[in-house]
Amino acid sequence: MAAPEGLFVLEGRPTAQLIADQLREQIVQGTFRPGQQINESAVAAQFRTSRGPLREALQRLCQEGLLISHRNRGVFVLELSTADIKEIYAVREAVELAASDTLMDAGQDQINDTCLGLKEIIRDMAKHVAVSDWQAIARLDMQFHTSFVAGTGNTRLIRIYETLAAESRMCILSLEVAYPRLDVLVQEHQNLLDLLEAKDRNGLQQAVKRHLQKAVEDLTVTRQDDEIIA
Amino acid sequence: MAAPEGLFVLEGRPTAQLIADQLREQIVQGTFRPGQQINESAVAAQFRTSRGPLREALQRLCQEGLLISHRNRGVFVLELSTADIKEIYAVREAVELAASDTLMDAGQDQINDTCLGLKEIIRDMAKHVAVSDWQAIARLDMQFHTSFVAGTGNTRLIRIYETLAAESRMCILSLEVAYPRLDVLVQEHQNLLDLLEAKDRNGLQQAVKRHLQKAVEDLTVTRQDDEIIA
DNA sequence: AGAGTGTAGATTGTCAACAATAGGCGATGT
DNA sequence: ACATCGCCTATTGTTGACAATCTACACTCT
Incomplete structure (x- = not known):
């Protein structure tokens, strides 16, 4: 019998990537404004997860260039010149x-x-x-x-x-x-x-x-x- | 007076990036062979740090494409076809x-x-x-x-x-x-x-x-x- | 008044313990 | 003998607490 559609992969992908994808969408849609700081604790709570996975997602977006990280200060949405x-x-x-x-x-x-x-x-x-x-x-x-x-x-x-x-x-x-x-x-x-x-x-x-x-x-x-x- | 040379920035860059840079060098030099698994605990101990920063470094290299991550199994050095x-x-x-x-x-x-x-x-x-x-x-x-x-x-x-x-x-x-x-x-x-x-x-x-x-x-x-x- | 300093608050960086998962190995039944 | 089932171990994924660092603000001294 064919597998039911709903639970096809059941979170098969890494959690951090799911978070990163959602965050990226929110950033490019303007939910987070350029220059705005991303508060780890607050956003982690919003995603019902802890800071660990969220930090991984943030770092991923940093490497993509959408966020910029300042050591000991946090990550901010990129401001484009x-x-x-x-x-x-x-x-x-x-x-x-x-x-x-x-x-x-x-x-x-x-x-x-x-x-x-x-x-x-x-x-x-x-x-x-x-x-x-x-x-x-x-x-x-x-x-x-x-x-x-x-x-x-x-x-x-x-x-x-x-x-x-x-x-x-x-x-x-x-x-x-x-x-x-x-x-x-x-x-x-x-x-x-x-x-x-x-x-x-x-x-x-x-x-x-x-x-x-x-x-x-x-x-x-x-x-x-x-x-x-x- | 000019700043002394040695402590120029004093670890100004994020730790994960320092680890990532060293790991990348070891990978491209062949210290880690293609297909080999990277054990988080072991490598973290090698760098005298904990798994947190090391995981960030690994994820960075994953996104660069040098490592590949299998969920719940770990990260492995890329095998090139x-x-x-x-x-x-x-x-x-x-x-x-x-x-x-x-x-x-x-x-x-x-x-x-x-x-x-x-x-x-x-x-x-x-x-x-x-x-x-x-x-x-x-x-x-x-x-x-x-x-x-x-x-x-x-x-x-x-x-x-x-x-x-x-x-x-x-x-x-x-x-x-x-x-x-x-x-x-x-x-x-x-x-x-x-x-x-x-x-x-x-x-x-x-x-x-x-x-x-x-x-x-x-x-x-x-x-x-x-x-x-x- | 202005510059510099010290303190307070908030936020990130790091760590070690806990939970969950996948793959290996042996036991068991056919 | 072979396949299947279940446990077991090693490793990763996650969490919450602790330490380090920076910014802002008020205070003091000149």
Whole structure:
């Protein structure tokens, strides 16, 4: 008989990772503001666990770069400067260009599978555009790019990109007003998908570059280089 | 009056990181063999600390990918398959190509500083070639590439590359015999440096690609795709 | 008034004991 | 002889208490 659905793995993953995942989501959603201190005792109580596992989760997020730890003072939510934004998007460009190249050299099946997932995400984006839910759009935006990179099957590239995606969501979070017109955004992603399907290697690479450079411009406009985002 | 040299920061960095750094060095040097389990109590005693800080260090290395954690069983030193090698070097290519591009667009001062450091490393390599100390050569090899990427000043790119460098050293560690002729290796790095100094963007990119592809070939020759390296 | 110092509070860093789990080994039954 | 069941040991996962450290504030002295 097949296993019942509900208790499929029954907490099979390490506890600290479950906590880290939830915390990360709260951070990129803005429940914890940039610069805010994370009180170990308080948050541990919130998760109904002790400080040990929570510290492990915090350290994990520190290494991902979402939190920053000051010895004997605690961990704080990262404050992103425009220099950080440029760094993040420079690395994203490197990863996505490599992913494009890898996908182009991959089998047609692999490309088809990837496109299938991406189409689904674009459909979801379109739905949320209708109600201007840009919080959801931001999530799907990063989900699109993550799926794109995931198409390569390179687990290390994927893991790297996931942390970049989280940081990017933090950028967007702090700058909702600067988020471009939503319908244009969907169109841009559709364009990337089309170029992938058409196996237009050069066109795709140029489109990726433009897409990311445009994002940096939107995120850094009217700000000084070392200014911290509120 | 200037501060005395010895107690400059007095353990200013988090303890777990100090432990992690030492452990990482022991792993890439082969003190801990691939597949071997890391016993928390034993290693904690070795470092004259308790399991708490050690666990944090282990978790850090897990996230870097050098160790792998099995719930309720412990952490083990990663065993690299040829698929892993291909992944690692694919990401390295992505990062180094991006670094090349960034450096080419950077100021001449930045390039000069980078080249200065790289020259120093190549000199050191040449010394160790004389005595065929390929353990040291492997370290300097990765140091060269890390310095190259560090030249961009992109802290995120650097952090990513440092973990890739550690993984690469593990690859090389398991395959000493396959390491190419040492003098050729020095020549290849000298070539990369020359192309950087000449600001030959295209030539440098092609050289980086060849250099890394050659490494993959050396590391994967005569092995099946999913075979584990002893 | 201002600078420096001492104290108090809160928070993190560390530790050792306790609980839970997985894998190994032997006994038992077929 | 083989498979299965149950215990046992080693190791990890978790917890709460203790120690060390930093920041803030009030107090004193110049």
